[in-house]
Amino acid sequence: MENAxxxxxxxxxxxxxxxxxxxxxxxxxxxxxxxxELLREQLEEASQK
Amino acid sequence: MKRxxxxxxxxxxxxxxxxxxLVFVPTEIDMGIVQRIFYYHVPLAWIAFLAFFVxxxxxxxxxAKRSTKWDNIASASAEIGxxxxxxxxxxxxxxxxxxWGVWWIWEPRLTxxxxxxxxxxxxxxxxxxxxxxxRKARFGAVVGIIGFLNVPLxxxxxTLWRTQHPPLTIFSGGLEPPMLATLLVCLVAFNxxxxxxxxERSMMKNDERMLxxxxxxxxxxxx
Numbered sequence: 001m002e003n004a005x006x007x008x009x010x011x012x013x014x015x016x017x018x019x020x021x022x023x024x025x026x027x028x029x030x031x032x033x034x035x036x037e038l039l040r041e042q043l044e045e046a047s048q049k
Numbered sequence: 050m051k052r053x054x055x056x057x058x059x060x061x062x063x064x065x066x067x068x069x070x071l072v073f074v075p076t077e078i079d080m081g082i083v084q085r086i087f088y089y090h091v092p093l094a095w096i097a098f099l100a101f102f103v104x105x106x107x108x109x110x111x112x113a114k115r116s117t118k119w120d121n122i123a124s125a126s127a128e129i130g131x132x133x134x135x136x137x138x139x140x141x142x143x144x145x146x147x148x149w150g151v152w153w154i155w156e157p158r159l160t161x162x163x164x165x166x167x168x169x170x171x172x173x174x175x176x177x178x179x180x181x182x183x184r185k186a187r188f189g190a191v192v193g194i195i196g197f198l199n200v201p202l203x204x205x206x207x208t209l210w211r212t213q214h215p216p217l218t219i220f221s222g223g224l225e226p227p228m229l230a231t232l233l234v235c236l237v238a239f240n241x242x243x244x245x246x247x248x249e250r251s252m253m254k255n256d257e258r259m260l261x262x263x264x265x266x267x268x269x270x271x272x
Contacts (some may be wrong), residue, residue: 001081001146002081002082003082003083003147004082006083006143006144006147007082009084009143010086010089010090010139010143010144011070012069013136013139013143013199014140017135017136018132018136020146021132021246022246025246025250032253032257033256034069035213035259035260036256036259036263038244039260039263042269043263043270044269046267046270047188
């Protein structure tokens with residue numbers, strides 16, 4: 001099991017980075033969709049006045 | 050729906066790859082356990098090359114049609130490619146330490162790969178500095194097309210020059226069947242993951258444009 005630490009380091013790094021990237025994308029997207037809906041509602045309200 | 054299928058397929062195959070890389074595949078005699086990094090390192094490189102090819106193609110189509118859809122795809126792919134090439138460089142370095150005794154060597158494969166990384170960092174710096182959506186897309190497309198010219202050089206560097214980097218033995222039958230199977234599972238898993246991320250990220254770029262258009266409309270109304 002010589003050098004197992006290097007394999008472990010690479011393994012953890014790859015999956016932590018990819019998981020973090022996917023998580024950041026998902027959060028950004030959810031926030032943006034909320035913003036778009038909010039702005040749409042505001043536009044509709046303004047056009048009805 | 051398509052995105053959910055891609056996500057499900059990539060998740061299942063990634064879990065399978067954990068088992069194959071850590072348990073199933075036999076340990077390579079010369080390099081020992083650290084050789085298992087190879088099963089992720091090669092797919093990371095493959096996805097980076099694929100992503101930059103998509104940037105190249107998307108950029109050409111954008112310049113020909115001036116359709117924002119293609120700029121969204123190109124810039125989303127550049128971002129994903131940059132993530133994958135960064136991980137490729139880091140995992141390569143982690144492998145190099147026990148294999149070569151150093152973290153980094155200025156040899157052709159590593160140097161051309163690092164140049165490729167800088168090119169796609171420059172892609173985002175250029176897009177960040179230029180003002181106006183159309184100009185960002187146009188300047189980005191030019192960097193995306195020119196930058197891709199380095200990809201064949203990275204790929205062929207192990208045959209063009211004398212390098213310390215191991216040559217690609219996949220196509221010459223240099224891998225035992227369990228090793229090849231493990232590599233293929235990792236490759237397919239990363240391909241599904243790439244297309245899932247590309248689909249999500251390019252749709253998100255579209256939402257960003259829509260959001261800025263709505264904000265502009267509101268600002269005009271309030272003025």
